[in-house]
Amino acid sequence: MDLLNIDYEKYTLNNGLNVILYQKKNLPLVAVNIWYKVGSANEVKGKTGIAHLFEHMMFQGSKHVPKEKHFKFIQEAGGTLNASTSFDRTNYYEKLPSNYLELALWLESDRMGFFLPVLDKIKLENQREVVSNERLQRYDNQPYGLAWETIITNLFPQNHPYSWPTIGFMEDIKSYSLYDVSNFFKSYYSPSNACLVIAGNFETDKAKELIELYFSEIKRTDTKQTQSFKNFKLKENIFIHKKEKVQLERIYLVWPTNKIFSKDDAQIDVLGDILAGSKTARLNEQLVHKLEIAQDIQAFQISGNFGGAFLISATVKPNINPEKVKSEIFKSINKLIDKGSTEKELLKSKNGIKSQFIYSLQNLDTMADQLNNYNFYLNEPNYFSFDLNRYSSVTEKGLLNVAEKYLLNNHLELRISPEQ
Amino acid sequence: MIKLKRISAPKPQKISPFSLPKIEELQITNINKIIYVQKKNLPIVRFSYVLELGSRFDPADKKGLANLFGMVLDEGAGRLNALELKEKFQMLGTNFSINTSKDSVSFSFLSLKENFSKSLYLINLILTKPNFSEKDFEREKSKILTSHQQIQDSADYIADISFDSLIFENNSYAFPTIGIKDHLTKLSLQDIKVYYKNIFKKAIPYLIIVGDLEKENLARAVQTKFGPIRQYNSIKKMDKISGQKKTQIYFVNKKGSVQSGIRIGHINNKRNEKDFYSKTLLNTIFGGQFSSRLNLNLREKKGYTYGIHSSFDNYKDASVFNISTSVSSENTANAIGEIIGEMEKIRKGVTKEELSFAKSSISKRFPSNFETYGQIASNISSIIKHNLPNNYFNDYLKKINKVTLNEVKNTAVKNIHPKKSIILVVGDKEKILTQLEKLKLGKITEVGIFGDKL
Numbered sequence: 001m002d003l004l005n006i007d008y009e010k011y012t013l014n015n016g017l018n019v020i021l022y023q024k025k026n027l028p029l030v031a032v033n034i035w036y037k038v039g040s041a042n043e044v045k046g047k048t049g050i051a052h053l054f055e056h057m058m059f060q061g062s063k064h065v066p067k068e069k070h071f072k073f074i075q076e077a078g079g080t081l082n083a084s085t086s087f088d089r090t091n092y093y094e095k096l097p098s099n100y101l102e103l104a105l106w107l108e109s110d111r112m113g114f115f116l117p118v119l120d121k122i123k124l125e126n127q128r129e130v131v132s133n134e135r136l137q138r139y140d141n142q143p144y145g146l147a148w149e150t151i152i153t154n155l156f157p158q159n160h161p162y163s164w165p166t167i168g169f170m171e172d173i174k175s176y177s178l179y180d181v182s183n184f185f186k187s188y189y190s191p192s193n194a195c196l197v198i199a200g201n202f203e204t205d206k207a208k209e210l211i212e213l214y215f216s217e218i219k220r221t222d223t224k225q226t227q228s229f230k231n232f233k234l235k236e237n238i239f240i241h242k243k244e245k246v247q248l249e250r251i252y253l254v255w256p257t258n259k260i261f262s263k264d265d266a267q268i269d270v271l272g273d274i275l276a277g278s279k280t281a282r283l284n285e286q287l288v289h290k291l292e293i294a295q296d297i298q299a300f301q302i303s304g305n306f307g308g309a310f311l312i313s314a315t316v317k318p319n320i321n322p323e324k325v326k327s328e329i330f331k332s333i334n335k336l337i338d339k340g341s342t343e344k345e346l347l348k349s350k351n352g353i354k355s356q357f358i359y360s361l362q363n364l365d366t367m368a369d370q371l372n373n374y375n376f377y378l379n380e381p382n383y384f385s386f387d388l389n390r391y392s393s394v395t396e397k398g399l400l401n402v403a404e405k406y407l408l409n410n411h412l413e414l415r416i417s418p419e420q
Numbered sequence: 421m422i423k424l425k426r427i428s429a430p431k432p433q434k435i436s437p438f439s440l441p442k443i444e445e446l447q448i449t450n451i452n453k454i455i456y457v458q459k460k461n462l463p464i465v466r467f468s469y470v471l472e473l474g475s476r477f478d479p480a481d482k483k484g485l486a487n488l489f490g491m492v493l494d495e496g497a498g499r500l501n502a503l504e505l506k507e508k509f510q511m512l513g514t515n516f517s518i519n520t521s522k523d524s525v526s527f528s529f530l531s532l533k534e535n536f537s538k539s540l541y542l543i544n545l546i547l548t549k550p551n552f553s554e555k556d557f558e559r560e561k562s563k564i565l566t567s568h569q570q571i572q573d574s575a576d577y578i579a580d581i582s583f584d585s586l587i588f589e590n591n592s593y594a595f596p597t598i599g600i601k602d603h604l605t606k607l608s609l610q611d612i613k614v615y616y617k618n619i620f621k622k623a624i625p626y627l628i629i630v631g632d633l634e635k636e637n638l639a640r641a642v643q644t645k646f647g648p649i650r651q652y653n654s655i656k657k658m659d660k661i662s663g664q665k666k667t668q669i670y671f672v673n674k675k676g677s678v679q680s681g682i683r684i685g686h687i688n689n690k691r692n693e694k695d696f697y698s699k700t701l702l703n704t705i706f707g708g709q710f711s712s713r714l715n716l717n718l719r720e721k722k723g724y725t726y727g728i729h730s731s732f733d734n735y736k737d738a739s740v741f742n743i744s745t746s747v748s749s750e751n752t753a754n755a756i757g758e759i760i761g762e763m764e765k766i767r768k769g770v771t772k773e774e775l776s777f778a779k780s781s782i783s784k785r786f787p788s789n790f791e792t793y794g795q796i797a798s799n800i801s802s803i804i805k806h807n808l809p810n811n812y813f814n815d816y817l818k819k820i821n822k823v824t825l826n827e828v829k830n831t832a833v834k835n836i837h838p839k840k841s842i843i844l845v846v847g848d849k850e851k852i853l854t855q856l857e858k859l860k861l862g863k864i865t866e867v868g869i870f871g872d873k874l
Contacts, residue, residue, distance in 0.1 A: 003462070026461045028436035028787055064426045068720060072711045073429055076777050078784020097784050099433040106430050114426075129723025133679070137726050137746045141679045143573035201436060213424050245676050247569045280507045289503065292559055295566045317566060348510045355513025355532055361462055362792040 004357060004384035008371065009204070015220040016192025019211055020371055020381050022199040024364065030200035032104040033093040033368035034112075035376055037195075038188035040168070041087045041161030041306055042226045049168010050176055052085040053131050054184050058092065059083070060123040063114035067123060070107055077103055080365075087162055088304045089376060095365045098201040105214045112191060113218035116182055124178055132174070135167050143246045144416055151254055151311070154238055155412045160229055161306045190221040195375055199368040229306045232256055234410035243419045248295065249316040251326055252414040255406050257301055257308035261377050266390035267402040268301045268310055273349045274341055274399070275299040275332070276312065280348070282332050283312070291328065293320045305377070310406060322415065333407050340400050353391045357384065438787040441630075441796055443803075443810045446639050453626040454642060455800050455810070456635065459793060463533040465631030466793035469543065469646075470801060471623045472736070474523040475597040481606075484564065484599015488607060489615050490520040491560040496551035505542070514539040520597055523736045523805065530793065533632055537641060544645040550616065557609040568601050575746070578672055578869045579681035579846045583742070585871030586670055586842050587687060591661045593738055596870070628800045630793045661738060663687040664840040667862040672869055673849035680752040680847030684759055685742040686837050691734040691806055697819045698831040699732050704778040705770050705828075706730055706762070706836070707743060711777070713762055714743065722758065724751045732835070736805055741835060749847055753855035756843060760861065763838035769829035783817050844871075 008022045040051045061067040074081045079096035094104050139145040149165045156163035196215070198207055233256060258264050276283040276299035287294040295315040301308055312329060316322045360366050374383035446454040475486045494516070495502035509516045514531040516539070527547065531539040571577040581596045588594035627646065629638065664686050689695075700708075707714035707730025714728045728745035747755040790796055803812050843861065845852060856864055868874055 027791060028438050029791070064428075068711065068716060072777070075709060075711055075781045076784075077432065078781055078786070078788070080785070080788070095788060097432075097435070097787065099435050100784075101433075102430040103432065106426070110426060126720065126723045130719055130726055133724070133746070133748055134726040136679045136748055141575060141677060141746070143570075209422065213422055217424070246573050248566070278506070278510060280503045280510060285503060289559070292562060295563065295570070315570075317562075318569065348507060351513040352510055355515070358462065358532060359464065359515075359530060362464070362794075364791065 003361065004388060006367075006371070006382045006384060008381050010375070010381060013191065013212065013216050015216060015218055016190070017215050017218075018195035018375070020195065020197045020375060021204060021207060022197070022367070022371060022381075023202065023204065024199060024367075025201045027364070028098045028201050029095060029364055030098040030101045030104075030198065030202050031093065031095045031364040031368040032101070032108060033091060033197040033199070033365065033372055034108055035195050035372040036090045036092075036189060037193045037223075037376065038090055039086050039088040040164065040166040041304070042188065042224065043164070045159070045164070046172060047176065047180055048164040048172045049131070049166070050172075050180060050184055051090060052166055052168060053127060053173065053176060054181060055083050055085045055090050055092075056127040056131055057119070057123065057181060058111050058115065060127065061118055062110040063117045064110050065107060070111070073103060073107060079104070085166055086304070087166060087306070091369060091372065093365055093369060101198070101202055101207065102210055105210050108196070109214035109218065112189060112194070112215070115185055115189065119178065119182060121178055124176070124181060128173060128176065131167075132170065135170060135173065139165075139167060144244070144250055147250070147252060147414060147416060150240060150242065151252060151412060151414055152309075154240060155234075155254055155256065155309060156307070157232055160232075161226060162304070186221060187224040190223050191215060191218050192220040193223045195372055197368045197371045197375075197381075199371065200364050231258060231307060234412065237410045238412040239415075240413070241415045241417070244416050246416060246418050248318065249322050249415065249417045250313060251316065251322055251329075252311060252313045253326075253329065254312075254412045254414070255310045255409055257303060257310045257406050259305060259307055260303040262303075264402045264405065265301075265303055265308070267394050267398045268303075268308070268406065270346070270349050270353075270391060270394045271399055271402055272300040272310065273352070274345050275336070277349065278352070282336065282345075283314070283329060286332055287314060287325060287328050293317055293325050293328065322417075326413075333403070337400065337403050337408070341396050343396065346394065346396060346399070350392050350394070354388060357388050440813055441790055443800065443813075444635070445810060446635070446642070453624075453804070455626065455628050455804070456638065457630045457796055457800070458632065458635070459630050459796065460632045463632060464530065464793055465533055465536045465629065465633060466528070466530050466797045467536075467540065467543070468526050468528040468628040468797055468801065469547065469625050470524050470526040470628065470804070471620070471625050472524050473619065473623050474521050474525060475595065475599070476522045476592040478592070478595065478599070481603060482611060483595045483603045484597075485607060485611060485615060486525055487520040487597050487599060488561060488564055488604065489612050489620070490518040490525055491564060492552065492557050492612055493550050493616075494518055494546050495556035495560060496553060497545040498549045500545070501551070502556055505546070508542055509539070512538055514542075516543065522593055522597055526801075528797075536631070536633065540641060540645055552609060552613055552616070554609055557612060561604065561607065564598065565601065565604055568598060568604065571598070572869055575674055575677060575679065575681040575846045578674065579683050579744070579844060582670070582672055582846070582867060582869065582871030583683040583685070583842070583844050586844060586867070587685065587740055588661060588738070591738070593661075593735060626804050628797045630796045661687050664837075664842060667839055667841045667843065669843045669845070669856055669859070669862055669864045670867050670871070671845040671847065671849065671852065671856065671864070672867055674846050675848055677846070677848040677851075678749060679746045680749055680845050680852055681746050682752070682755060682759070683742060683744050683844040684756070684841050685740055686841045688732060688739040688741045688835055690737060690739050691732075695831055695835070698823045698827045699835060700782065701775060701778045701820065701823055702766070702770070702828050702831050702835070703730055703732055704782060705774045706766050709781070713766065714759065717762060718745065718747075718755060718758055722754070724748070724755045724758070728759075734806070749851040752845060752847060752852045753859050756845075756859060756861070760838045763836050763841075766836060767829075767832045769825065769832065772825060775823075775825055775828060779821055779823075782820055786817060
């Protein structure tokens with residue numbers, strides 16, 4: 001599909017910074033998006049969450065940008081901005097009126113090259129409090145909010161880079177020193193460990209000149225590597241039961257899968273869609289619609305550079321035996337493995353995925369981030385068509401294969417029941 | 421060659437031109453209002469069918485009716501049962517949704533251009549030939565009752581629902597869209613059918629269509645699908661809302677909470693063109709964005725919270741000033757103290773720099789409010805909701821930039837009332853009660869999770 005064929009230019013500065021330029025001139029906007037190849041997977045036990053805390057610190061000013069001014073400059077220019085941290089990477093992004101491109105480059109280069117001179121204890125203590133509150137608000141104080149943490153700490157083997165949550169454990173958040181923060185910067189925030197995407201309305205020559213001007217003097221440093229981790233299987237089923245302040249019981253079933261963009265990756269995504277991606281998906285039809293034993297049900301995969309997991313979760317309706325829900329989930333899985341999927345449900349899933357690809361082209365910042373995403377995992381920013389093709393070429397046989405290959409293995413089960 | 425100068429922020433280049441999307445009104449019948457925006461860059465269409473029939477029109481003993489109606493309406497239509505109907509949308513790759521709020525119920529979809537007519541056919545089927553089967557009704561009713569039970573787990577839901585209940589007292593805006601449990605239990609399929617026949621079918625819809633379509637074809641397609649609809653003219657007048665006489669503290673005891681959800685605010689005068697622009701600037705400075713006074717103080721200076729936000733929530737017939745945040749339990753009173761302090765302070769006015777920052781931010785961000793198909797549709801729906809002219813956005817920036825320092829100060833004095841606020845806290849009583857007492861800000865009352873008197 002032509003729409004999904006993105007015309008871009010990619011090159012590397014002398015200091016190793018990757019640059020990707022993509023012009024799109026329908027609006028006077030420009031998106032600037034930087035991925036640093038560091039996420040919580042690069043952390044060590046005892047200092048979990050530091051990649052995310054560090055992301056916060058990057059907004060606390062740099063040598064030429066006073067604290068609080070980073071946000072102010074961009075907002076005053078009519079821009080929007082944010083950042084996020086995941087297992088594998090940290091991204092920083094802003095979208096501004098196109099005539100403010102230079103402002104964004106100035107700010108991004110300043111914190112890439114001149115972060116350390118103005119790092120201080122007051123900033124760290126402040127953001128430690130903010131991040132502690134973020135953890136409380138988004139996880140500890142949410143119903144079922146700690147489920148994910150419980151799952152990954154028990155599913156992944158000890159020392160697996162995904163065996164702790166990106167937000168970090170509270171006692172670790174309390175423990176970071178200034179040295180930890182500056183050391184983290186030195187270990188990972190080299191231009192050679194980053195990729196800068198500029199997307200939108202700009203003139204190529206001018207943009208290149210500005211990028212050279214602001215980024216080329218930043219020195220490359222050696223970055224720490226994290227060892228890759230082999231795929232693993234569970235030796236036996238794991239069962240965890242927790243009682244929490246919730247009204248309804250919830251069941252989580254989780255299987256280890258494979259790395260992102262590996263051979264089975266797209267098939268597993270479609271498997272999730274067919275099982276519980278919509279109201280007409282198998283598990284929804286059976287458990288929510290027909291039997292009315294579950295209030296809601298989800299099935300999806302998360303995968304990254306170091307591995308993946310397939311998760312099914314269901315909230316049990318009041319006065320229903322959770323065992324019934326669990327056995328129905330397995331019945332549906334077994335039926336899929338016995339009889340395979342239908343042509344129709346596969347087509348339904350593919351049509352949905354195709355539309356979502358096109359809808360996602362509406363946002364300049366989403367596109368800039370996707371260019372970085374493809375480049376990060378595949379070293380090729382223009383992967384939209386190929387990516388869609390991964391999904392549209394999934395076959396009934398391929399689906400059956402991955403269902404057999406992964407869902408018949410041992411799994412982890414987490415139950416969260418109401419405290420009585 | 422440009423010279424590298426890191427010491428100060430670089431100046432912007434010459435501004436690139438931006439033209440607003442053209443908002444057109446299609447005249448196909450003399451009853452329906454159809455707003456159309458042609459947007460060409462992608463083969464996408466965004467469609468909304470909106471009725472001003474939100475949950476605030478739910479009868480006094482049937483709170484939750486409009487929302488449940490929305491849930492049941494798309495459970496099968498024509499010859500299609502509930503699942504078949506949903507599957508049709510999925511086959512087209514169309515995202516269809518029904519959304520009920522206090523002011524309106526809307527039926528929207530985002531589709532590929534090539535599937536627009538087929539999606540339109542389906543939405544029309546839902547609106548004109550719903551199945552209303554007993555089984556579907558009972559299932560959806562049971563779902564909403566379960567949701568009703570589940571929201572008790574969430575401090576945010578509890579805070580939002582009880583805040584509205586306390587703010588609006590007996591006014592119809594006081595009740596949550598999801599409804600009241602005892603009322604929901606008693607609703608029958610007959611209620612849904614009566615609602616459909618007597619209210620839904622007689623309401624005037626407005627349609628919002630954004631996409632790459634030929635105007636003539638579009639007019640024809642819409643004409644055949646959505647013929648004239650009879651006028652329903654008994655929209656209820658707004659009951660009076662009295663507002664607070666003095667500040668009072670309410671709390672919901674959520675045992676075991678590690679944070680306190682806080683809402684502070686009061687009734688405000690309804691959205692009007694006279695003070696809308698100065699309110700917008702005022703709120704931008706006070707709590708409307710990251711670099712606001714509230715966030716810089718409570719997050720970036722004190723570290724009490726992950727974030728704090730304020731807004732003038734403009735309903736069709738009412739407006740509420742609302743500050744909302746979550747803080748660690750031990751800082752509950754400290755945070756409230758700071759918030760009230762900021763409310764007092766802003767009544768003394770804002771600085772020239774703050775006002776110019778807010779104007780700059782709003783003006784320069786303007787083009788990015790029209791980036792996606794959904795953004796455009798939602799901008800239009802606010803035009804309609806508040807009876808604004810179709811060229812409203814043409815003058816928007818001029819009006820923003822005309823606001824003076826003095827006007828912002830007057831607006832603050834008239835619209836931010838630290839001494840006449842409701843302060844609501846959802847948290848663990850054992851951890852917060854003593855703190856709240858020490859604040860000495862007003863009478864402290866414990867309420868139930870829906871803001872109900874205990």
